[in-house]
Amino acid sequence: MHWKQIISDYKYYLRIERGLSVNSVESYGLDIWKLVNYLDQYQIKHTPRTIDSQALHDFIYLTTKTLSARSQARLISGLKSFFSYLVFEDYREDDPTVLIETPKLGRKLPNTLSLYEIDLLISSIDLSKSEGERNRCMLETLYSCGLRATELISLKISELYFEEGFIRVQGKGNKQRFVPIAPSAIKYITIYVNEIRSHISIKKGHEDFLFLNRRGSQLTRAMLFTIIKNTAKKAGIKKSISPHTFRHSFATHLLQNGADLRAIQQMLGHQSITTTEIYMHLNQKDLANVISKHHPRNDY
Incomplete structure (x- = not known):
C-alpha cells in the first residue's frame, strides 16, 4: 500500500463521505504529506x-x-x-496515534467590532464608484447574517427569499441553513442588483452568483479579504479585521442584546453548541448589568 494512493483515497473519503469542503480536504492531505516528506528526508522505510x-x-x-x-x-x-x-477501512488493526496527546488550548476570544466601528467602516466606502455599492452591500450582509467568507461569495440570487426575510446559505460540509436577513441588507442588495450588477457583462456559469467582480466572475475569498483590509485602513481602524470579524460581531451583539444561544448557533451553522459558547465572553459592565437587572436582591 503506497502513501500516494492511500492519501488520495483518504481525501476522497473526506470529501464524499464526510462532506468536508475542498479547503479542509486539502489541509488534511497536507498534514499527511508532511509526514511522508519527513520519512523520505530521513530515509525511513515505513508504509x-x-x-x-x-x-x-x-x-x-x-x-x-x-x-x-x-x-x-x-x-x-x-x-x-x-x-x-x-x-476504519481495515488497512491496519491498530491506531498508532492513540497515545499521542494534543496540546491543551486556551479559548481565544475573537476580535469584534463595536456598532460604531461597523458604521464607520461602511460609511467610509466610496459610493461614487460602482464597486462601492457592492462593497457596502457585502459588509452589510456579513454583519446582518453572520456569514463566513466562503458563504458570502458563494451566495446566489436564487437563494434570496426577501419576501420571507431569509436567505439560504451553503455552509460547511455542504450543509444548508436559512438565515434571517435585516431590512437594511435587503435594501442594499436590491440597490446593488438593480443599479450595478445589471450593467455587468456576466461570464457564463456565474449568472446566479450575487457578488461579482468587474469582469463578471464570482468574487474570490482573497478579493473579499483585500476589500475589508483596505476599507478598515481608510476608516482608520487599527484592529486586525477579516470577514470573520463581522461574523464574531454579529454573534456577540446578538448575545449582548438578549438573543438565545441556541438561536445564534442555528444562524451561525455551528454543529455543536460548545463552539457558539465562545461568544459568552461578557465584559464587566455586561455582568454588572445582569446583576442589576435580574438578581432578586437588587431591590433591597
Missing part, C-alpha cells in the same frame, strides 16, 4: 500499514518545534483523523 507510534512521535517532535500550540494541535488532529480512517 501506512507499518508506521508505529515511535516514528510518529519523532516526526511530531521535530516538526512542531517552531509551531504554536494551535498549529501543533491542528497537525496532530490531522494525523489522528488519517490513522482512524485506516483502522
Whole structure:
C-alpha cells in the first residue's frame, strides 16, 4: 500500500463521505504529506500499514518545534483523523496515534467590532464608484447574517427569499441553513442588483452568483479579504479585521442584546453548541448589568 494512493483515497473519503469542503480536504492531505516528506528526508522505510507510534512521535517532535500550540494541535488532529480512517477501512488493526496527546488550548476570544466601528467602516466606502455599492452591500450582509467568507461569495440570487426575510446559505460540509436577513441588507442588495450588477457583462456559469467582480466572475475569498483590509485602513481602524470579524460581531451583539444561544448557533451553522459558547465572553459592565437587572436582591 503506497502513501500516494492511500492519501488520495483518504481525501476522497473526506470529501464524499464526510462532506468536508475542498479547503479542509486539502489541509488534511497536507498534514499527511508532511509526514511522508519527513520519512523520505530521513530515509525511513515505513508504509501506512507499518508506521508505529515511535516514528510518529519523532516526526511530531521535530516538526512542531517552531509551531504554536494551535498549529501543533491542528497537525496532530490531522494525523489522528488519517490513522482512524485506516483502522476504519481495515488497512491496519491498530491506531498508532492513540497515545499521542494534543496540546491543551486556551479559548481565544475573537476580535469584534463595536456598532460604531461597523458604521464607520461602511460609511467610509466610496459610493461614487460602482464597486462601492457592492462593497457596502457585502459588509452589510456579513454583519446582518453572520456569514463566513466562503458563504458570502458563494451566495446566489436564487437563494434570496426577501419576501420571507431569509436567505439560504451553503455552509460547511455542504450543509444548508436559512438565515434571517435585516431590512437594511435587503435594501442594499436590491440597490446593488438593480443599479450595478445589471450593467455587468456576466461570464457564463456565474449568472446566479450575487457578488461579482468587474469582469463578471464570482468574487474570490482573497478579493473579499483585500476589500475589508483596505476599507478598515481608510476608516482608520487599527484592529486586525477579516470577514470573520463581522461574523464574531454579529454573534456577540446578538448575545449582548438578549438573543438565545441556541438561536445564534442555528444562524451561525455551528454543529455543536460548545463552539457558539465562545461568544459568552461578557465584559464587566455586561455582568454588572445582569446583576442589576435580574438578581432578586437588587431591590433591597
